[in-house]
Amino acid sequence: MRIPLAAPDICEADIQAVSGVLRTSRLSLGPKLEEFERAMAQYAGAAHAVAVNAGTSGLHLCLRGLGIGAGDEVIVPSFAFIAAANAIRYEKGIPVFVDVEPETLNLDPRRIEAAITARTRGILVVHTFGCPAELSEILEIARRRGLFVIEDACEAIGAEYDGRKVGPLGDAGVFAFYPNKQITTGEGGMLVTQDPEIAALARKLRNQGRSDTEDGYSHTELGYNYRLSEMHCALGVEQLKRIESILERREAIARAYEERLGGLGNLKLPGLRVPRRRISWFVYVVRLGAEYGRFQRDWIAKEMEARGIGCGKYFAPIHLQPVYRSASCAKAGLAVTEWNAERTLALPFFNRIQEEQIEEVCETLKELMRRAAGVRAE
Numbered sequence: 001m002r003i004p005l006a007a008p009d010i011c012e013a014d015i016q017a018v019s020g021v022l023r024t025s026r027l028s029l030g031p032k033l034e035e036f037e038r039a040m041a042q043y044a045g046a047a048h049a050v051a052v053n054a055g056t057s058g059l060h061l062c063l064r065g066l067g068i069g070a071g072d073e074v075i076v077p078s079f080a081f082i083a084a085a086n087a088i089r090y091e092k093g094i095p096v097f098v099d100v101e102p103e104t105l106n107l108d109p110r111r112i113e114a115a116i117t118a119r120t121r122g123i124l125v126v127h128t129f130g131c132p133a134e135l136s137e138i139l140e141i142a143r144r145r146g147l148f149v150i151e152d153a154c155e156a157i158g159a160e161y162d163g164r165k166v167g168p169l170g171d172a173g174v175f176a177f178y179p180n181k182q183i184t185t186g187e188g189g190m191l192v193t194q195d196p197e198i199a200a201l202a203r204k205l206r207n208q209g210r211s212d213t214e215d216g217y218s219h220t221e222l223g224y225n226y227r228l229s230e231m232h233c234a235l236g237v238e239q240l241k242r243i244e245s246i247l248e249r250r251e252a253i254a255r256a257y258e259e260r261l262g263g264l265g266n267l268k269l270p271g272l273r274v275p276r277r278r279i280s281w282f283v284y285v286v287r288l289g290a291e292y293g294r295f296q297r298d299w300i301a302k303e304m305e306a307r308g309i310g311c312g313k314y315f316a317p318i319h320l321q322p323v324y325r326s327a328s329c330a331k332a333g334l335a336v337t338e339w340n341a342e343r344t345l346a347l348p349f350f351n352r353i354q355e356e357q358i359e360e361v362c363e364t365l366k367e368l369m370r371r372a373a374g375v376r377a378e
């Protein structure tokens with residue numbers, strides 16, 4: 001794509017840090033892992049941070065840490081990246097899909113209580129597109145009903161709710177570092193928690209359930225290889241040093257989009273300011289108005305791509321995915337999810353995007369929206 005949807009921001013210091021590791025003999029489970037974990041814990045305000053090879057692995061370890069088992073229900077949005085619900089199913093838990101609220105597309109706290117049953121164990125809240133969900137209400141419901149809260153903060157590193165960074169505000173949370181994320185390690189994730197037992201179990205499980213003892217090691221749990229290499233961690237340490245300037249740059253890009261697209265009656269923009277939150281801009285997702293449907297949205301996306309402009313259709317609802325059709329899961333009235341999922345369009349969004357590129361994206365979108373109004377499915 002001439003103007004890609006996303007792009008990593010790799011600088012010379014990142015390259016030096018990774019090649020520095022390659023000149024040592026310690027490529028895994030070494031000092032960079034410890035440094036990355038320490039820096040992340042401090043940044044996120046967590047007592048513990050456990051690096052893993054992907055955000056999905058981190059979510060899986062949260063669910064293991066909280067003891068989710070067969071038939072346990074976990075409330076989760078369907079308007080989310082599929083990993084959130086998959087992690088529940090890895091442990092034979094049952095995802096219970098609850099609708100999102102129309103403004104931020106995050107789990108709607110007003111709909112949570114009706115979905116709680118005797119089998120509900122917890123809430124997996126996703127801070128979608130980097131905007132924190134309504135945490136005070138969700139944490140209050142969880143406390144009152146004796147449920148755990150896992151924060152899927154994979155898209156929201158650095159985002160804040162009431163002045164506190166999201167991630168470790170519930171029982172455990174996870175950040176992710178795929179190359180389209182605010183900071184990247186190529187692949188990678190970080191579990192954060194205030195709970196020493198969850199952290200200790202996650203450390204063990206990421207390394208084949210191994211406990212080091214005086215006479216060798218003993219595998220006390222059915223674990224996994226979810227380790228993150230020293231090269232990944234070295235990149236993470238460097239990227240994290242720049243996070244504040246990255247978040248500021250991304251907010252400036254969101255503002256630039258708003259200046260050019262604001263005021264169009266048939267286009268809903270993501271709110272630049274949402275009460276009680278600091279948004280960590282992960283993507284810039286606009287929503288087409290009611291006069292457009294899935295057919296027109298898909299036509300616009302295809303035309304944009306034909307002109308070299310990347311765009312995304314986040315998210316296809318999880319409950320409509322083929323792999324979920326016959327799965328054991330429950331859902332309650334997902335009208336907001338389904339309506340919005342047909343009208344979202346993610347626009348190119350990366351640190352080094354240029355002013356002229358933003359201008360081109362916006363002008364192309366406006367032109368295609370005018371033309372799409374007359375495009376109909378056969």
Ligand SMILES: Cc1ncc(COP(=O)(O)O)c(C=O)c1O
Pocket residue numbers: 053054055056057080081083084126152154155176177178187188189
């Ligand atoms: C909301 C959300 N959850 C989970 C994940 C999974 O992270 P990973 O791709 O690192 O496994 C992602 C990442 O892309 C995500 O956006």
